[in-house]
Amino acid sequence: MSDRKVLAAGFASWLVLWLPVVRGALEGDMAVHMAVQMPLLIALGVLFAAAARRHEPRWLAAADWLGIPGIVAVVLATSFWMLPRAMDQAISNPFVDLAKFLSLPLLVGVPLGVSWRRMPPLGRAFIWANFIPKLGAIGGLYLAAPMRLCSYYRLDQQQLAGWTLIAVAVALGLTWFVAAFVGWTPGCAKSITGSRRAAPDLA
Amino acid sequence: MTRGFPVLLVFVLAAGLAALACETNGFRVMTSAGARQLSLQRAPQRLPDARLVDQDGAQFSLGGYRGRTVLVDFIYTRCPIVCGVRGDDFANARRLIKATGSSAPVDLLSISFDLRHDDREALRLYGERFGAEAPHWRIAAPADAQQLAELLRSFGVVVIPDGMGGFVHNAAVYVIDARGRLAGILDADAPAQLVAAALQVAAP
Numbered sequence: 001m002s003d004r005k006v007l008a009a010g011f012a013s014w015l016v017l018w019l020p021v022v023r024g025a026l027e028g029d030m031a032v033h034m035a036v037q038m039p040l041l042i043a044l045g046v047l048f049a050a051a052a053r054r055h056e057p058r059w060l061a062a063a064d065w066l067g068i069p070g071i072v073a074v075v076l077a078t079s080f081w082m083l084p085r086a087m088d089q090a091i092s093n094p095f096v097d098l099a100k101f102l103s104l105p106l107l108v109g110v111p112l113g114v115s116w117r118r119m120p121p122l123g124r125a126f127i128w129a130n131f132i133p134k135l136g137a138i139g140g141l142y143l144a145a146p147m148r149l150c151s152y153y154r155l156d157q158q159q160l161a162g163w164t165l166i167a168v169a170v171a172l173g174l175t176w177f178v179a180a181f182v183g184w185t186p187g188c189a190k191s192i193t194g195s196r197r198a199a200p201d202l203a
Numbered sequence: 204m205t206r207g208f209p210v211l212l213v214f215v216l217a218a219g220l221a222a223l224a225c226e227t228n229g230f231r232v233m234t235s236a237g238a239r240q241l242s243l244q245r246a247p248q249r250l251p252d253a254r255l256v257d258q259d260g261a262q263f264s265l266g267g268y269r270g271r272t273v274l275v276d277f278i279y280t281r282c283p284i285v286c287g288v289r290g291d292d293f294a295n296a297r298r299l300i301k302a303t304g305s306s307a308p309v310d311l312l313s314i315s316f317d318l319r320h321d322d323r324e325a326l327r328l329y330g331e332r333f334g335a336e337a338p339h340w341r342i343a344a345p346a347d348a349q350q351l352a353e354l355l356r357s358f359g360v361v362v363i364p365d366g367m368g369g370f371v372h373n374a375a376v377y378v379i380d381a382r383g384r385l386a387g388i389l390d391a392d393a394p395a396q397l398v399a400a401a402l403q404v405a406a407p
Contacts, residue, residue, distance in 0.1 A: 059207055060207075062207055063207030069208070069211040069214075076215070077219065085232065088235040148371075148373075149234050150234070151361035151373055152361060152363060
């Protein structure tokens, strides 16, 4: 597919996700909101990056030294949308939801597709080693909290979200473990082990 | 590395941290409830003069409480567990207020958000169950759906279905001060703490 077609398909998917019916369905449950809708928005950004990478201005590529500014944007933006208050506002206020719909693809997905390739292997390992325990810890927090953290989700939904985040963390951890120690490196696991040649597979 | 690198990095860091700081009121709160509590502590918020009907069928309005401090909770009378506990808490709080003398300017108000089921009879039964007597403890329902929506919005109450025919909502107690403003949200469950907080608002 040509870059233009990829961009068009990505934008069409973005619009479908933005449809009130789809939005309502995906945001109606906390686990789906966090483990399906948000990752999909990020994936769309990665898709955009794959299509637009060749057109990246040279000054931006130079300023994004070793991918550091890009990955900082990723860490900050993902932290923001993990805040219970931010999720509440995204549900109750369409403008905040639009901010989420723009920032997750553009400030998380695109840097993952563009900056990640510039990062040295150890830098990538550092990010993974931070992200996986953080995900598990937040999941544990949701399970341990005796009260509801989001006004729009029930306690049982919050606990399901907790278990889901822990499951994702365990799955990522296992994948990383296998990739790092056993050397089995399919698909995105290649990027985890840091092989520069294999890295573009992430996108 | 170019000169653009530090500029871009500082920009990303500053924008990102500013957004995080703003959303968390300076890294102090993570939830909507926490943010609201903090903002009320700083500045009490005006409330609409909503019209309600109590368990005796009498009409009254929020504005009629001027000069008195009111502890408000939101209920639905079919509520199986949480509201029952809250009802007991309010009943005990009422006893404590009476014990401090009739001069204590603190009233209780339980507002139902379930207009469909909570008619006057349901409110009366709920009141009887906990020994609530108007006007010092009213069990009330907003006069109509519009009044209800306005009340929920101004108090910041979010009601969602519990998936079993009932509701889940922020089970908190709200304090209205003598000037009719929303002055605080209490997580405190113990009736003594509720009354102490109300008396503190009443006599700062």
